[in-house]
Amino acid sequence: MNNNADKIIKIDGVDVPFKDGQTIMDAALAADIYIPHLCHKPGLSPHGSCKLCTVDVNGRPASSCTMPASEGQEIANNTPALNEVRKSITQMLFIEGNHLCPSCEKTGDCTLQAIGYHLGMLDGHFPQFYPRREVDASHGSLVLDRDRCIMCELCVRASRECDGKNVFTISGRGTNRHLIVNSDSGKLVDSDIELEDMAAHICPVGAILIKDHGYEVPIGRRTFDIHSVAETDLDDVILTKVRHHDE
Amino acid sequence: MSKVRVGTTSLGGCFGCHMSFLDMDERIVGLMEHVEFTRSPINDIKHCEPCDIGLIEGALCNADNVHVLKEFRENCKIIIAVGACAINGGVPAMRNHFSLQECLEEAFLDEIGVDNPHIPNNKELPLLLSKVHPIHEVVKVDYYLPGCPPPADAFVKVLTDLLEGKEPSLPKEMLHYD
Numbered sequence: 237m238n239n240n241a242d243k244i245i246k247i248d249g250v251d252v253p254f255k256d257g258q259t260i261m262d263a264a265l266a267a268d269i270y271i272p273h274l275c276h277k278p279g280l281s282p283h284g285s286c287k288l289c290t291v292d293v294n295g296r297p298a299s300s301c302t303m304p305a306s307e308g309q310e311i312a313n314n315t316p317a318l319n320e321v322r323k324s325i326t327q328m329l330f331i332e333g334n335h336l337c338p339s340c341e342k343t344g345d346c347t348l349q350a351i352g353y354h355l356g357m358l359d360g361h362f363p364q365f366y367p368r369r370e371v372d373a374s375h376g377s378l379v380l381d382r383d384r385c386i387m388c389e390l391c392v393r394a395s396r397e398c399d400g401k402n403v404f405t406i407s408g409r410g411t412n413r414h415l416i417v418n419s420d421s422g423k424l425v426d427s428d429i430e431l432e433d434m435a436a437h438i439c440p441v442g443a444i445l446i447k448d449h450g451y452e453v454p455i456g457r458r459t460f461d462i463h464s465v466a467e468t469d470l471d472d473v474i475l476t477k478v479r480h481h482d483e
Numbered sequence: 484m485s486k487v488r489v490g491t492t493s494l495g496g497c498f499g500c501h502m503s504f505l506d507m508d509e510r511i512v513g514l515m516e517h518v519e520f521t522r523s524p525i526n527d528i529k530h531c532e533p534c535d536i537g538l539i540e541g542a543l544c545n546a547d548n549v550h551v552l553k554e555f556r557e558n559c560k561i562i563i564a565v566g567a568c569a570i571n572g573g574v575p576a577m578r579n580h581f582s583l584q585e586c587l588e589e590a591f592l593d594e595i596g597v598d599n600p601h602i603p604n605n606k607e608l609p610l611l612l613s614k615v616h617p618i619h620e621v622v623k624v625d626y627y628l629p630g631c632p633p634p635a636d637a638f639v640k641v642l643t644d645l646l647e648g649k650e651p652s653l654p655k656e657m658l659h660y661d
């Protein structure tokens with residue numbers, strides 16, 4: 237155990253301690269170093285799909301949320317080149333869905349949007365897909381608006397790993413990929429999701445929303461109106477919705 | 484020194500960006516010492532003359548929007564896409580989920596309270612595009628000013644930067660998509 241505490245990786249030249257079994261992301265989060273990420277949440281198994289957390293490990297790109305930390309790694313994270321690539325990824329996420337922030341309840345509390353701000357994204361750059369996706373408002377207290385789903389699978393994992401259920405999964409391939417609900421009708425109302433479930437609150441964007449509480453905090457005074465994503469503990473953000481609901 | 488010439492227009496927008504521009508209140512007096520408006524809803528001049536800066540609000544929703552946008556691009560040295568609609572289609576692009584026919588039927592035939600239901604087809608009316616598009620899909624855009632609308636301070640900052648010959652920039656806290 238003792239020699240465990242001494243192990244070090246370097247992130248942008250800073251010594252960061254890690255324990256065996258930790259990923260680069262785990263070590264960075266523990267050291268308060270921000271690596272942009274959307275599909276990762278501590279406590280859930282890493283997914284490695286959004287690629288925003290890409291860093292250069294000894295000169296080779298790797299996803300920090302899945303790459304185990306190991307002695308001797310020299311990691312580049314906050315570099316103009318990596319942030320430019322991350323910005324392009326963020327732009328693709330915007331144009332592949334229908335992200336019209338002014339009409340979205342999640343605006344100001346949305347991690348995708350906050351990463352756009354953090355990276356200085358001004359426009360979607362690529363031609364808009366404007367896909368037509370189904371909205372499921374069948375449930376009494378939840379809405380699933382697939383227009384804004386970025387397929388991060390946080391809800392999928394939260395349902396399986398924390399709630400002990402299996403409410404969501406991703407279906408289809410390529411541009412036809414979409415989130416489906418595990419119920420006979422395919423509707424949320426017929427699934428076993430409950431408002432108390434982590435899956436109901438974990439969505440980093442405005443795809444799974446709690447009904448009737450979207451405007452309790454006015455636009456302009458929300459989490460990322462006040463903090464940048466880099467200085468905010470992302471756990472706090474995800475849980476904010478729960479707190480609003482209970483207040 | 485001659486004044487910097489600025490043109491502005493609202494394509495498929497709500498004029499909210501123009502209202503926000505005017506929210507600069509008395510600061511517009513100082514600005515007018517350096518700037519003069521060519522075509523703009525502010526002075527109701529209808530045609531674009533060669534000018535330095537074009538501020539474009541709104542998305543491309545109909546054939547006239549495309550025509551006006553191209554006129555601006557031909558006449559302006561710098562085009563700035565102002566607001567969410569110009570940048571990604573914004574709220575007008577919500578109609579992209581539906582066919583044009585469905586939209587027209589909903590608005591002019593089926594909507595509750597419609598009087599004398601018929602779809603207007605006067606020759607004077609510009610043809611609607613089948614989908615709404617952001618402006619950078621049709622012309623080259625030089626700068627983007629996000630926000631719905633961008634705050635007056637952001638307009639002041641961008642125009643001040645340009646007047647000083649600098650690349651316009653915004654402090655992070657002024658960058659908003661809503």
Ligand code: SF4
Nearest residue numbers: 335336337340346442
């Ligand atoms: S989910 Fe986020 S990025 Fe998408 S429209 Fe809503 S606030 Fe904007």
Ligand code: SF4
Nearest residue numbers: 385386388389391439
């Ligand atoms: S609904 Fe939200 S949490 Fe689930 S996959 Fe889509 S974006 Fe991720």
Ligand code: FES
Nearest residue numbers: 273286287289301
């Ligand atoms: S956070 Fe690592 S790939 Fe998404």
